Amino acid sequence: VARRLAPHLGSHTPVVICAKGIEQGTGRLMSEVVGEILPVRPRAVLSGPTFAAEVARGLPTAVTLASTDPELGRALVEAVGTRRFRPYLSDDPLGAEIGGAVKNVLAIACGIVAGLALGDNARAALITRGFAEMVRFGRGLGASEATLAGLSGLGDLVLTCTSPASRNYALGTALGRGESLTAYTSGRKSVAEGVATAGAVVRRAQALGIDMPIASAVDQIVNRGASIADTVEALLARPFKFEAADRPIG
Amino acid sequence: VARRLAPHLGSHTPVVICAKGIEQGTGRLMSEVVGEILPVRPRAVLSGPTFAAEVARGLPTAVTLASTDPELGRALVEAVGTRRFRPYLSDDPLGAEIGGAVKNVLAIACGIVAGLALGDNARAALITRGFAEMVRFGRGLGASEATLAGLSGLGDLVLTCTSPASRNYALGTALGRGESLTAYTSGRKSVAEGVATAGAVVRRAQALGIDMPIASAVDQIVNRGASIADTVEALLARPFKFEAADRPIG
Secondary structure, X not given: OHHHHHHHOOOOOOEEEOOOOEOXXXXXXXXXXXXXXXXXXXXXXXXXXXXXXXXXXXXXXXXXXXXXXXXXXXXXXXXXXXXXXXXXXXXXXXHHHHHHHHHHHHHHHHHHHHHOOOOHHHHHHHHHHHHHHHHHHHHHHOOOHHHHOOHHHHHHHHHHHOOOOOHHHHHHHHHHOOOOHHHXXXXXXXXXXXXXXXXXXXXXXXXXXXXXXXXXXXXXXXXHOOOHHHHHHHHHOOOOEEOOXXXXXX | OHHHHHHHOOOOOOEEEOOOOEOOOOOOEHHHHHHHHOOOOOEEEEEOOOOHHHHHOOOOEEEEEEOOOHHHHHHHHHHHOOOOEEEEXXXXXXXXHHHHHHHHHHHHHHHHHHHOOOOHHHHHHHHHHHHHHHHHHHHHHOOOHHHHOOHHHHHHHHHHHOOOOOHHHHHHXXXXXXXXXXXXXXXXXXXXXXXXXXXXXXXXXHHHOOOOXXXXXXXXXXXXXXXXXXXXXXXXXXXXXXXXXXXXXX
């Protein structure tokens, strides 16, 4: 899309990235892709917990609008902000992109927990420990923790992990109920982004020496044919840990 | 309860606080109350996203177990931890208590949003911005941010704000649908803790100069007779803000 747009855009026309995810193969974030194809142009990232149907109905929605260019950020907030569509300004587009990508992987995990009927306690714990993984990963890539705790990170994670309307959550639910990935995807045009993102995130995390047990479990299940039952048991059998430091006790 | 237990406990018997909330009138946390009545005894706090019925059924549950005494913390983790009941060790009991109290106030807000049928985007935004308030409040009282982002803070917040089984959420939902607080509570034996906690939290936050717009809105509605419609509109009419710094733009 960016390539097709390039000839039609002035070199100073701002570009607002609203797509989430990681490029398959290269593992690059959208801003890196756009930066290569549309250099020079000022950029911003808009991301957050936004089911489009609710935005269209005028229901209250809040998002992160992130740009390293403070003047552009302010101008965009004024241009798109209304009482019912409230942008919160951030100077950390990288953090906004990371949250939007990682949450899709964690949504598959939450869907699996729902499909297995493991309960609301387990889902809340998974969101919390998954958020800790998102923060470690984001910090490793240079994002700010405040962004990850904001609307584009935690906010979108909560929305995606608690709503059957999310594609990644729905995929996880089907897998948890015993459907195979092949059977599930063959009936659909679009693949849930979290499948490709899981592999990309886990590879980058390993290269950085960051422990992401939940994202790795999802990658094992959706990309390496691991059994769901064995993977869940292995997660539950890990040694007890310190909560803040994420290292085993004693 | 602590007063009745006191004569039966040895002076070195550890006490694990599992009750959440703030004492009405004094605004003290449970550890402060227990510390006065049962001094000397080593203390810990156990808190997290735990619907008791799910724990009883053996569904996976993870909690924060916090103590300033590292030996006691380790011993308790070993004593109560199983594969399906996983305690994460923390040295910040204050943070664990603050999360467990503040989330009840935010659960009322989430219930109101559900009762008004404002949608999933709005609920996710409320949880995220509510979490930011919890972090500011906790930091102001000396708690660690990692604790608030953990199971006893964020985890319990997510559980309570996404489940109709929570008393505070159910109260908020009834209010959002137009029921009066008096009508709702007169049919019930137990009052939702968040009503009293809202007042206590807001008073302490004001004394510390901490801005908590969502908690204040709940306090206005449940303790000061403010109209829900006006309060929601006032929240949406606030100036746009920086996400991390929580101050207005421009």
